[in-house]
Amino acid sequence: xxxxxxEVYDIKQKVDEWLSLDKNEKTRSEIEDLFKTGNESELRAxxxxxxxxxxxxxxARMGAGYDRMNDLTILQTTQGLACYLEQQFGxxxxxxxxxxxxxxxxxxxxRFSKLVATVFINRGFKVYLFTRVTPTPFTPxxxxxxxxxxxxxxxxxxxxxxxxxxxxxxxxxxxIIRPHDKGISSCIESNLIPLPSSWDxxxxxxxxxxxxxxxxxxxxYYSSIMKHCYRRKENLKSSFRxxxxxxxxxxxxxxxxxxxxxxxxxxxxVSEQIEPDPEFPTVKxxxxxxxxxxxxxxxxxxxxNNCCVIIANDPDADRLALAEKVPSNNGEDTGHWRVFNGNxxxxxxxxxxxxxxxxxxxxxxxxxxxxxxxxxxSKLLRSMAAIExxxxxxxxxxFKWMGNRSHTLLQSGHExxxxxxxxxxxxxxxxxxxxxxxxxxxxxGEMAAWLYENNRSFSSLLEDIYTMYGRFVxxxxxxxCDSKQTISDxxxxxxxxxxxxxxxxxxxxxxxxxxxxxxxxTRPPDYKxxxxxxxxxxxxxxxLDNSCEFTLRTSGTEPKIKYYTEMSTQPGENISEESLRQxxxxxxxxxxxxxxxxxxxxLLPRSP
Numbered sequence: 001x002x003x004x005x006x007e008v009y010d011i012k013q014k015v016d017e018w019l020s021l022d023k024n025e026k027t028r029s030e031i032e033d034l035f036k037t038g039n040e041s042e043l044r045a046x047x048x049x050x051x052x053x054x055x056x057x058x059x060a061r062m063g064a065g066y067d068r069m070n071d072l073t074i075l076q077t078t079q080g081l082a083c084y085l086e087q088q089f090g091x092x093x094x095x096x097x098x099x100x101x102x103x104x105x106x107x108x109x110x111r112f113s114k115l116v117a118t119v120f121i122n123r124g125f126k127v128y129l130f131t132r133v134t135p136t137p138f139t140p141x142x143x144x145x146x147x148x149x150x151x152x153x154x155x156x157x158x159x160x161x162x163x164x165x166x167x168x169x170x171x172x173x174x175x176i177i178r179p180h181d182k183g184i185s186s187c188i189e190s191n192l193i194p195l196p197s198s199w200d201x202x203x204x205x206x207x208x209x210x211x212x213x214x215x216x217x218x219x220x221y222y223s224s225i226m227k228h229c230y231r232r233k234e235n236l237k238s239s240f241r242x243x244x245x246x247x248x249x250x251x252x253x254x255x256x257x258x259x260x261x262x263x264x265x266x267x268x269x270v271s272e273q274i275e276p277d278p279e280f281p282t283v284k285x286x287x288x289x290x291x292x293x294x295x296x297x298x299x300x301x302x303x304x305n306n307c308c309v310i311i312a313n314d315p316d317a318d319r320l321a322l323a324e325k326v327p328s329n330n331g332e333d334t335g336h337w338r339v340f341n342g343n344x345x346x347x348x349x350x351x352x353x354x355x356x357x358x359x360x361x362x363x364x365x366x367x368x369x370x371x372x373x374x375x376x377x378s379k380l381l382r383s384m385a386a387i388e389x390x391x392x393x394x395x396x397x398x399f400k401w402m403g404n405r406s407h408t409l410l411q412s413g414h415e416x417x418x419x420x421x422x423x424x425x426x427x428x429x430x431x432x433x434x435x436x437x438x439x440x441x442x443x444x445g446e447m448a449a450w451l452y453e454n455n456r457s458f459s460s461l462l463e464d465i466y467t468m469y470g471r472f473v474x475x476x477x478x479x480x481c482d483s484k485q486t487i488s489d490x491x492x493x494x495x496x497x498x499x500x501x502x503x504x505x506x507x508x509x510x511x512x513x514x515x516x517x518x519x520x521x522t523r524p525p526d527y528k529x530x531x532x533x534x535x536x537x538x539x540x541x542x543x544l545d546n547s548c549e550f551t552l553r554t555s556g557t558e559p560k561i562k563y564y565t566e567m568s569t570q571p572g573e574n575i576s577e578e579s580l581r582q583x584x585x586x587x588x589x590x591x592x593x594x595x596x597x598x599x600x601x602x603l604l605p606r607s608p
Contacts, residue, residue: 080188098126174403249315
């Protein structure tokens with residue numbers, strides 16, 4: 001089709017604008033080459049839309065253009081963030097309290113962190129800039145240690161190698177929540193022209209307002225997590241070793257230090273994955289949440305070393321995966337590996353936290369002791385809290401909500417033992433108000449040593465937990481969908497005129513909570529949900545009369561439609577896991593076929 005001169009001019013104008021702002025030769029060349037070859041659709045995609053700054057900060061592919069992570073968009077984002085912080089705290093406070101800047105081992109992370117620091121330094125902020133790769137939890141820990149106004153972590157966590165990200169922590173050490181995301185976004189739009197000095201990272205050399213917090217943070221962090229070491233004397237005598245993989249990320253030296261602090265035997269590293277490598281050469285996705293497919297090398301290492309427990313961190317070491325070798329019943333083979341899902345690992349860690357808390361505090365006030373999980377995570381914690389006489393809280397999805405809620409509770413003199421989300425994120429205690437794979441990993445290591453010394457296992461303990469609090473089984477997965485319109489169509493079809501589906505297979509829908517529009521069928525007369533609703537993300541929960549509860553939601557950082565399903569029994573109810581799981585799997589079949597309709601909408605299933 002013929003295009004108007006105005007459209008051609010529009011693209012040329014955007015190209016000229018980019019070239020006038022970008023000083024990085026590589027990304028300038030990318031835009032110039034696209035223009036020379038007449039690739040206007042690609043130019044339009046890259047230059048006519050900007051990455052959305054949300055509560056998760058930024059996460060996108062690296063490359064030239066306003067919709068990607070690159071030097072220019074990093075500078076623009078940081079200028080906006082600095083401006084917003086000055087509005088919120090005042091210039092003088094920002095200059096004295098300062099900010100923390102950390103980075104992971106991905107391509108460009110180190111360079112991006114220096115650009116972030118340069119912008120802040122040029123505005124007079126004090127900057128605590130790590131000079132080596134660190135786990136993401138070190139940044140929020142440092143924010144609270146130094147009483148900073150904010151922290152920036154350059155990481156894309158477990159995303160593919162082409163991506164990078166920009167994660168922002170507020171002065172309380174938790175990830176930002178609204179309205180800060182909107183405020184920062186608005187300030188970014190008002191600060192799009194970088195100062196010439198912002199490109200000169202040499203400014204950082206020997207600058208009086210910049211310092212490396214690594215040593216103090218490392219010492220403070222390991223000292224703080226020692227409060228969760230319950231058996232150091234016994235650990236020093238233990239010979240139980242775990243296999244560890246860093247998934248080509250930053251975790252190994254930090255996990256090693258944690259195990260040393262707890263007095264546990266050295267980890268057995270997966271040699272092929274232990275050094276940081278931004279190419280992630282041995283895995284399709286650098287995400288231990290993918291299960292056995294991501295842990296093949298760890299399993300081989302464990303089998304070779306006759307080990308029966310694997311501890312895995314994702315590349316920025318804020319997530320933890322746990323796997324265990326389960327012996328065969330017949331004695332004819334060597335057994336099989338069980339990779340625990342996030343809900344199962346959450347149940348194990350929650351039990352350990354509560355059990356040890358009760359030992360230390362036999363006469364505690366249960367009204368001031370809390371456990372927290374996100375709305376899409378297992379409700380086993382709710383049952384545990386009710387039976388044990390402590391408080392259970394549910395938040396919206398994401399650690400930003402759990403971290404901020406924990407901060408509020410701490411300010412009121414309450415205690416938060418544990419928080420988790422099913423996407424293998426665990427906050428054990430409140431050393432860090434975010435998920436932390438290093439502390440959760442070493443706690444799991446101590447737990448493993450205790451279990452195996454007593455001829456038990458994670459699997460047997462999980463069975464005991466189910467006996468005490470009810471059996472909970474879940475089946476969570478996702479479909480990939482690159483079209484925002486398709487995603488919108490799917491969810492709008494489910495809530496059309498507030499007429500939600502009434503059945504799912506042969507089961508009846510008995511309750512609906514739609515946190516996109518703010519509707520809860522169980523709360524007449526105004527039908528307002530307890531949790532805050534958010535029109536910017538899709539999230540609907542359905543409860544069925546067969547005890548199944550399932551949630552459909554979009555991901556904030558990836559092109560996915562996720563589904564979360566769970567069924568449970570009452571404590572003491574004699575229903576086998578096989579029977580419960582069979583009913584759940586049958587229900588999931590209908591959730592997919594009747595609610596998501598992948599064939600009709602062209603959704604791609606999760607890779608096996």
